[in-house]
Amino acid sequence: MELKKNQEITLKIDDLGNNGEGIGHVDGYALFVKDALPGETIRARIMKCKKKYGFARMMEVLECSDSGRVKPKCPVARQCGGCTLQHLSYEKQLAYKEKKVKDCLVRIGGLDAEKVEWLPILAMETPWQYRNKAQFPVRMQRDDSGVLRPVAGFYAGRTHSIIPVTDCAIQHPSMKGLLEAVLTWMQEQHVPAYDEVSHRGLVRHIYIRRAYHTNQIMVCLVINGRQISGDLQRTLIENLTGIQGMTSIFLNINTERTNVILGKEMLLLWGQEYIEDRIGEISYHISPQSFYQVNPVQTEKLYQTALEFAGLTGEETVWDLYCGIGTISLFLAKNAKKVYGVEIVPEAIQNAKENARLNGIDNAEFFCGAAEEVVPKLAEELAVARNLTGEEGNEAENETEKMANLADVVVVDPPRKGCDGVLLDTIVKMAPAKIVYVSCDPGTLARDVKFLGEKGYEVRKVRACDMFGQGGHVESVCLLHRIDS
Ligand code: SAH
Numbered sequence: 001m002e003l004k005k006n007q008e009i010t011l012k013i014d015d016l017g018n019n020g021e022g023i024g025h026v027d028g029y030a031l032f033v034k035d036a037l038p039g040e041t042i043r044a045r046i047m048k049c050k051k052k053y054g055f056a057r058m059m060e061v062l063e064c065s066d067s068g069r070v071k072p073k074c075p076v077a078r079q080c081g082g083c084t085l086q087h088l089s090y091e092k093q094l095a096y097k098e099k100k101v102k103d104c105l106v107r108i109g110g111l112d113a114e115k116v117e118w119l120p121i122l123a124m125e126t127p128w129q130y131r132n133k134a135q136f137p138v139r140m141q142r143d144d145s146g147v148l149r150p151v152a153g154f155y156a157g158r159t160h161s162i163i164p165v166t167d168c169a170i171q172h173p174s175m176k177g178l179l180e181a182v183l184t185w186m187q188e189q190h191v192p193a194y195d196e197v198s199h200r201g202l203v204r205h206i207y208i209r210r211a212y213h214t215n216q217i218m219v220c221l222v223i224n225g226r227q228i229s230g231d232l233q234r235t236l237i238e239n240l241t242g243i244q245g246m247t248s249i250f251l252n253i254n255t256e257r258t259n260v261i262l263g264k265e266m267l268l269l270w271g272q273e274y275i276e277d278r279i280g281e282i283s284y285h286i287s288p289q290s291f292y293q294v295n296p297v298q299t300e301k302l303y304q305t306a307l308e309f310a311g312l313t314g315e316e317t318v319w320d321l322y323c324g325i326g327t328i329s330l331f332l333a334k335n336a337k338k339v340y341g342v343e344i345v346p347e348a349i350q351n352a353k354e355n356a357r358l359n360g361i362d363n364a365e366f367f368c369g370a371a372e373e374v375v376p377k378l379a380e381e382l383a384v385a386r387n388l389t390g391e392e393g394n395e396a397e398n399e400t401e402k403m404a405n406l407a408d409v410v411v412v413d414p415p416r417k418g419c420d421g422v423l424l425d426t427i428v429k430m431a432p433a434k435i436v437y438v439s440c441d442p443g444t445l446a447r448d449v450k451f452l453g454e455k456g457y458e459v460r461k462v463r464a465c466d467m468f469g470q471g472g473h474v475e476s477v478c479l480l481h482r483i484d485s
Contacts, residue, residue, distance in 0.1 A: 007045070181240055319409075
């Protein structure tokens with residue numbers, strides 16, 4: 001069937017896309033429809049046709065069988081891009097995420113589904129109010145009575161105007177009061193919000209982090225300027241330090257015309273350089289530039305799964321690549337002989353080193369740099385050192401043997417784009433018995449697993465973990481074994 005713009009068709013939705021949109025098919029041609037759900041048959045209007053897929057608008061639900069449609073809790077869920085699955089029951093969200101991981105690993109990764117142990121997804125007990133981090137844009141906007149005020153919220157569609165919201169349904173409830181305290185200060189002190197068009201004004205974003213177990217709070221104002229006056233500093237500190245848990249107040253300098261939220265420079269205005277939180281029994285210092293998982297309760301379950309998959313006895317050398325502030329490294333260190341952590345952000349590595357000391361862990365060592373550069377170099381150095389001491393007997397004859405047994409377990413937890421090819425090559429040379437792959441994108445996980453499969457690694461266990469209730473992102477942990485081990 002030839003589809004044309006504005007044509008109306010009846011469409012059965014059979015899948016969900018990465019951004020929570022429904023997907024239906026006409027003679028094998030995929031159509032993406034925002035707000036439609038699998039199980040629904042809808043009247044849709046074609047909006048745009050590309051070669052391999054197109055977009056349609058949902059006009060009406062004609063029939064519905066067990067689609068799991070629910071009324072979104074948040075009144076602005078539809079306009080806000082944040083929660084892409086609020087209109088889907090939590091049970092169905094979980095089923096979708098579990099299926100997504102499996103489908104990617106089978107279709108892209110080439111796994112034989114029968115040979116893998118698929119453990120049930122780790123669900124959230126309450127999939128609301130879980131986020132420990134907020135980054136809200138700030139703008140000047142007229143309120144209903146025409147008064148120009150600073151507002152924080154989210155961008156409406158693809159525009160640059162903001163829909164004011166401070167009580168986001170997935171944020172920890174304390175975020176609302178914190179955002180409002182900053183907005184009140186701006187209004188009282190006549191501090192202008194940033195304006196993208198003129199590149200004028202001061203406050204661009206309000207960035208907040210809250211530690212789940214200690215209730216320590218960090219507030220950081222991202223400003224289009226190098227500093228704020230002494231008076232403004234004093235009043236800001238006065239307004240915020242009255243809030244229970246306030247631990248750090250930062251300014252971040254971002255004077256570029258850019259969509260990137262944080263600039264490079266951080267100025268501490270008040271308090272300490274980091275907040276402290278716990279995961280399981282380990283305490284962590286977290287600086288504002290460091291990555292830290294946004295869902296504290298699920299993070300513990302995620303790391304516990306990584307620990308179980310690693311199956312440590314206390315004798316192993318473990319490498320934790322893309323280690324952030326050393327969260328997984330230190331979580332595993334007590335059950336390992338030695339842990340090496342590698343991470344690209346200097347502040348995160350500084351936190352990781354402090355965190356080892358803080359917890360009295362002396363068998364973890366951390367290295368800063370791109371994993372694909374640091375790991376080959378470090379492995380080479382360790383291999384040379386080992387050969388010199390003759391620890392492993394005969395000198396290795398080739399590259400592969402040289403690096404073998406430098407690691408018993410390698411954990412990787414890369415960003416969405418997955419592992420770098422050079423890094424994967426090096427891991428294969430190091431030939432660990434197990435690889436524990438923690439992934440926030442099943443597509444790139446599947447791609448990397450396929451590569452490792454061709455090099456002698458087999459997936460044994462997979463478990464998804466819901467870190468992002470109401471959102472479409474999917475986290476999972478995958479255990480690979482070297483086939484001959
Ligand atoms: N395992 C950590 C962090 C995972 S997020 C945790 O659970 O908290 C991914 C991390 O990879 C981030 O800290 C990011 O800064 C880091 N990163 C991104 N690219 C990298 C690279 N090429 N080499 C090393 N680390 C990198």
